[in-house]
Amino acid sequence: MFSGVRTLDSGRDEELMVKRNVRVIISRGAIAITAIVCSACDSEVPSVGFLETVWVPPAEKVEVHSLGQGETFGGLLYGAVDANEQEEVLRAFQNYADPRRLRERTNVVLRYRAGTNKLRSVDVAVSKDRTVRLTRVDDRWRSSLVQTPIFVDTVYATGEISETFWGSVVNNVDLVEMTFEDRNLLIDRLDNVFQWQMDFSRQIREGDSYRFAFEREVRPDGSMRDGKLLAAEFVNLGVPYHAIYFDPNGDGYGSYFDLDGESVRRAFLLKPLSYRRISGRFSSGRRHPILNTIRAHRGIDYAASIGTPVMATSDGVIIHRGPKGSFGNTVEIRHSNGWVTRYAHLNGFNRDVTLGTRVRQSDVIGYVGMTGLATGPHLHYEMLQNGRHQDPLAVDLPSGDPVPADDMTRWRAEMSGRYELLKTIPGQSPLRTFEAEAEDGRASGGLQQGEGA
Known part of the structure; x- marks a missing residue:
């Protein structure tokens, strides 16, 4: 209702007041600037430079x-x-x-x-x-x-086994910079090098120890492309085993030797597969689990999952591939010096392995199964020399070729340097110390009791 009193729109009023205030501020500022400029009229006015316009191309x-x-x-x-x-x-x-x-x-x-x-x-x-x-x-x-670019480094580690070798290496504080996958690869490399000296699934005991120097090829993201052991020591039940890498031709296809230059490789692998447990041992008489009769068991039974790869334990020629009575699917290989190995109860065969095929040590020849007379999946493995069965767990396996005499001088130089790497790594047992060289250029001493590195 109109009352004779003018009512202003508060929003518009405030807008007008703001505009007036702005005008006042600008006017006063202009006066001040004019005064300053005039006061400087008598002095030299510096020239003002202008930056050249720079064109920045758009990012791809x-x-x-x-x-x-x-x-x-x-x-x-x-x-x-x-x-x-x-x-x-x-x-x-x-x-x-x-x-x-x-x-x-x-x-x-x-x-x-x-x-x-x-x-x-x-x-x-x-x-x-x-x-x-x-x-x-x-x-x-x-x-x-x-x-992908790589760089090369060397990692060093030492450890004592409290439960399993795998657990000790995977949880080793010296290897914190390696991924879990790379630590498993390292375990495989250690197993491959020492597979002729010991069975990591069966022979490892609490208190055993190891130390090694491992050369890696590393990608920018820290993952490992490849690697090789330069030197390693494994102590099993107080007995030290050593492996030193030697590549006389420099082509990347070197081998491992012990401190005397003897090959760590043997003519036969200790085991033909990765297994869970030994379910049957060599015996002159045991009760057959299916026939329920007493009969000789002339091999070793390795319990493993169906499909587990089975490897040839030595170089040789396939002389049987197919069914063989109670053995089921079987492969037999003839080796040098009158040796024959037998692999029974297989689920299937490697398609590249046929009668007369020449195989190399560690070649996959078949896969674990339970064909023939078998109560569960396992591999039955036999070794025969000149027709006589031998206990695979007790036979004294022949060794491989030592360092050639022509390479002995170079071998000793490289071995000494890599052995020094081991000596810098704290360990659980004394490392070997060398006596003076014998006349034939080899170390004349055996394992010595000295201070541990």
Whole structure:
């Protein structure tokens, strides 16, 4: 209701007041600036420089993809290039890899020219160590292979076994910089080197110890591409075993020898497979679990999961491959010096192993099963020399070739240096100290009782 008193819109009133205040502030500021400028009229006015305009090109667009389940490289290119270019990119890629065999989670990086949607290059990580790079050059696609850079280092570790060898190495504080996967690979390397001296599944005891120097090839992300033992010591029940790497030809195909230059390799592996336990031992008479009769058991039974790979324990020739009565599927190999090995109850055979095939030590010849008379999955393994059965766990296996006489001087020099590496690693037992060389150039002493390194 109108009352004769003017009512102002509060919002507009405040707006007017703000505008007036701004005018006042600007006016007073202008007066002050004018005064300052005038007071400086009599003095020299410095020249003012202007920065040249710098043009900054737009950053290129980068897309990082990880192939999903069922996704293909060609499908990923769809939309980034036209159909003709897509075919050209795939043809260039095939110079180094098959696009149909790219696995799920393969990383693909697409780079586009700055300020455009025109694809400039593509990087496809076909493995941890190889990347196929596809680049547009003069409107044509070219491919090249980029190798992941590596650096080489050496890790040292020592440990005493309280429960299992595997647990000791995996939890070793000296190996904290190695991934869990790499520690397992290291265990495999140690097992491969000492597989002729001891069975890590059966012979390891609490209080056994080890120390080693391991050379690694390491990727930028810290993962290991490859590695080899330079020197290692394993003490089992107080008995030290040593392995020193020696590569006389420098081609990366060296071997391991003990401190006397004798090969750690034996003519036969101690075991033909990785197993859970020994379920049957060599015996002149035992009760057969199925026939319920007393009969000789002329081999060793290794309990393992169905499908576990079975390896040839020595070089030789296949003389039997197929069913063999109560043995079920069986492989027999003839070796040198009158030796024959038998592998029974197999689930299947390696397709490349046929009658007359020549095999090498550690070649896979078949897979664990329970064919024939068997109550559970296991491998029955026998060794015969000149037709007479031998206990595989007790037979004295012949050793491999020692360091050649022509390489002995170089061997001793390299062995001494790598042995010094071991001496710098604290251990649980004294390392061997060398006596003066004998006339034949070999160390004349055996294991000496000295101070531990």
